[in-house]
Amino acid sequence: MAESTKESAPSPYAAMFEGFRKDLDEHHDRRDKIAKASKDITASSKKMQVGLLMCKSLSPKDEKAKNQHYEAIANQYKSIKSDLEALNTFRYANNITGGNQEFVEAISFEHYLRTQLLITYADASARISKMGDAGGFAELSPEDYMLGILDLTGELMKYAIGGIARDHKLPAGEPSKYTRRVKAASKQQTEHEAMDIDREAHASAYSWPTPGPDGRVRNILDDLRQLRLQLEMFEAPRDTRFASDFEKKMIVMRESVEKVEKSAYSLKVRGSERPKGQLDMGEDRSVAVESY
Amino acid sequence: MSASNGMFSPEIFQDLQARVDRDVKVREELKDITQELEKNVRVVSFALSKAHSTPVSELSSVLEAAEKPIQKVVESVGKLSASASPLPYYKFNDMWSRKMQDATYGVLLWAWLGGKNEAGDTTNGRLLTIDEVGSILNVPVNLKDEDKFHLTIEEYLQAIISLVEELSRLARNSVTLGDYARPLLISKFVKDLLAGFQVLNLKNDNLRRRSDGLKYRVKDVEDVVYDLALRNLIPKPT
Numbered sequence: 281m282a283e284s285t286k287e288s289a290p291s292p293y294a295a296m297f298e299g300f301r302k303d304l305d306e307h308h309d310r311r312d313k314i315a316k317a318s319k320d321i322t323a324s325s326k327k328m329q330v331g332l333l334m335c336k337s338l339s340p341k342d343e344k345a346k347n348q349h350y351e352a353i354a355n356q357y358k359s360i361k362s363d364l365e366a367l368n369t370f371r372y373a374n375n376i377t378g379g380n381q382e383f384v385e386a387i388s389f390e391h392y393l394r395t396q397l398l399i400t401y402a403d404a405s406a407r408i409s410k411m412g413d414a415g416g417f418a419e420l421s422p423e424d425y426m427l428g429i430l431d432l433t434g435e436l437m438k439y440a441i442g443g444i445a446r447d448h449k450l451p452a453g454e455p456s457k458y459t460r461r462v463k464a465a466s467k468q469q470t471e472h473e474a475m476d477i478d479r480e481a482h483a484s485a486y487s488w489p490t491p492g493p494d495g496r497v498r499n500i501l502d503d504l505r506q507l508r509l510q511l512e513m514f515e516a517p518r519d520t521r522f523a524s525d526f527e528k529k530m531i532v533m534r535e536s537v538e539k540v541e542k543s544a545y546s547l548k549v550r551g552s553e554r555p556k557g558q559l560d561m562g563e564d565r566s567v568a569v570e571s572y
Numbered sequence: 573m574s575a576s577n578g579m580f581s582p583e584i585f586q587d588l589q590a591r592v593d594r595d596v597k598v599r600e601e602l603k604d605i606t607q608e609l610e611k612n613v614r615v616v617s618f619a620l621s622k623a624h625s626t627p628v629s630e631l632s633s634v635l636e637a638a639e640k641p642i643q644k645v646v647e648s649v650g651k652l653s654a655s656a657s658p659l660p661y662y663k664f665n666d667m668w669s670r671k672m673q674d675a676t677y678g679v680l681l682w683a684w685l686g687g688k689n690e691a692g693d694t695t696n697g698r699l700l701t702i703d704e705v706g707s708i709l710n711v712p713v714n715l716k717d718e719d720k721f722h723l724t725i726e727e728y729l730q731a732i733i734s735l736v737e738e739l740s741r742l743a744r745n746s747v748t749l750g751d752y753a754r755p756l757l758i759s760k761f762v763k764d765l766l767a768g769f770q771v772l773n774l775k776n777d778n779l780r781r782r783s784d785g786l787k788y789r790v791k792d793v794e795d796v797v798y799d800l801a802l803r804n805l806i807p808k809p810t
Contacts, residue, residue, distance in 0.1 A: 290767075296701065297768035300725050303714065308775050367719040371662035398580035401588060422591040503579040510585045517596045 310363045314375045317356040321379030324349045324356070325386035329435055332389050333442060346390065353383060357411035369419065377424055383408065384420070384428025389435045396503065401425050423522045426514070430529035433507060437536035440500045444543050448551060452499030501544055504537045598659065602667050605655055609648035609671045615641040616678035623685055624745040628696075628754065635687050642682060642708075645675050649709045657720040665724075672723060676705050676731035681738055684761075697757050699735075699765070702728045726779055729769075733782050736762050740789040743796045752805045755796045762790050 291297070328349040356379070364372060384404050391399040405420040443451035511533060516523040619638040626634050652668055683700045706713035706723055715722040739758045746754040766786050774780035800806050 291764040293699065293764055293768040294771065297771040300729065301772050303716075303725055305773055308773070311775075366717055367661060367715060369662070369719070370660050373662070392579075396579065398584065400580070400584055422588045426588060498578070506578050506580070510580075510582060514585060514589060515592075517592060522592075 314372045317360045318379030322382040324352045325382040328386040354411040380424040381428040385431040388432045433533045433536045440540045450499040612644040613674045653721040673727045673730040677734040740792040743793045
């Protein structure tokens with residue numbers, strides 16, 4: 281490259297580019313750090329989901345395991361708090377979106393197992409803010425919430441099929457807990473604030489829903505169908521990255537709902553021709569889910 | 573919320589739809605402004621492209637013809653800045669980043685060709701700093717804390733790459749016009765810029781991909797200089 285002595289003279293723009301290098305390096309370091317945190321949040325959230333799939337209802341032991349992951353996730357969010365402030369709030373949205381979506385999936389699943397309700401956007405958002413130890417931090421975008429909820433349908437599908445294998449019925453509410461349910465209804469609005477405080481009390485305050493006017497308790501398939509209906513109505517803005525992610529996940533979501541419908545069908549048709557004991561593959565099923 | 577009737581209230585999704593729609597509306601409003609900017613930037617390129625067929629001695633008319641379009645670009649940038657400043661910068665910057673690059677490039681080329689600086693002097697072959705571009709376009713540059721509209725260093729660097737690409741073409745066309753001195757000026761200039769880019773630690777992104785092409789543009793210019801040297805056409809310094 282250097283053909284003569286003239287070429288090897290320092291570029292008159294050297295100082296200017298040195299300045300740019302410093303700024304770009306800072307930007308890249310921040311981006312890498314956030315992407316790494318996002319990956320760790322994803323990994324911990326996945327572990328949380330696997331743990332949740334195993335439990336029929338949240339026992340103290342499950343709570344402990346879940347809290348470990350929760351803590352790991354909180355630490356990750358804390359570590360990138362200062363990198364996602366002010367001007368940079370949206371700068372790394374593409375780098376954190378994976379972690380946010382997976383975490384929404386995990387907490388919405390947990391919320392569902394606890395209450396058989398869908399966590400609201402405000403509640404999910406508040407939980408992430410809380411993890412950064414400050415309000416307004418790492419704002420959860422409506423898009424990340426939607427994509428996380430789409431993923432939730434996959435977890436619900438696995439949970440429903442696990443429930444069918446274990447109990448020969450679709451997981452559903454328990455009318456016997458009707459009274460506790462009523463007590464909980466008033467607390468519902470402030471639910472997200474109770475998140476870290478007194479988990480035990482929180483867990484017992486919620487229970488499965490009451491029978492509807494027709495005397496039937498809604499089961500997980502009813503919930504999946506309601507979710508599907510609303511998601512189908514949602515209009516993602518055209519020609520955006522969100523729209524293409526949304527469409528892809530919609531396809532998977534429809535498949536999930538149909539898988540549960542097929543299982544419910546099999547349960548009805550084949551379940552009636554065999555004694556219950558023969559269908560009992562609870563052991564096998566739980567192993568399969570674990571290795572997933 | 574009547575949770576006992578269902579897993580959730582449909583309001584959850586109505587609210588989300590409203591939020592998403594709000595952003596769509598913001599984008600639609602910005603679109604008119606960015607399209608106007610894009611159009612005005614194109615007029616500048618059109619005016620300056622005559623430099624390829626104009627000898628240096630007559631270049632001042634080309635530069636003057638570009639001044640009005642540049643003023644229009646500055647106006648568009650002003651409008652954009654006013655509309656976009658209250659918005660979170662990085663939420664919407666994909667809408668204008670490319671246009672700001674092209675606007676910057678237009679100003680850089682104009683100045684390199686000899687466009688007047690603030691003192692009214694003309695200098696051939698100068699590179700405007702990012703601050704100078706900012707003061708011409710009347711926008712802040714390289715903001716780090718304040719969340720408002722500005723010119724980023726990435727946009728400025730992208731504009732420099734466009735400038736090098738254009739100058740490699742100008743080097744050949746200068747020779748066609750019988751100007752054997754300008755390729756030497758261009759050669760030194762683009763080599764200095766290439767050296768500058770080599771200082772940067774670029775990651776796998778747009779800037780990296782485009783800057784990888786710089787060395788080929790520099791080589792194009794070197795080939796022109798080589799052809800001239802081989803035939804003894806390079807003017808002797810007097």
